[in-house]
Amino acid sequence: MMINQKMHRQTNWIFILYLFFATSLIASEKHIAIGVVNAIDNKAKIISISHEPIESMGMSAMTMDFPVKDVAMLAKIKIGQKVKFVLTVDDFGYLIISEIQ
Ligand SMILES: [Cu+2]
Secondary structure, X not given: OHHHHHHHHHHHHHHHHHHHHHHHXXXXXXXXXXXXXXXXXXXXXXXXXXXXXXXXXXXXXXXXXXXXXXHHHHOOOOXXXXXXXXXXXXXXXXXXEEEEO
């Protein structure tokens, strides 16, 4: 009985470790993209971009809204501007812009 419990606990540990590494792998995923800014919503921390195809994601050209990591990143961005940006998957699995220039 005791041995059985011990093994069970060990299995849980391995599973937790596995989850941790799997999550950090997904979180470190990055995609570089280029597009033109259509709209900026500072309050909602969202930027609308008509982006070129993003090969690394298998995504074709389209217009879409992206949440940004930090609203301060949008301070120098203007509507109509061509931007290069980095897409990252955040801790919750959402696609966000982590860098923009
Ligand atoms: Cu898209």
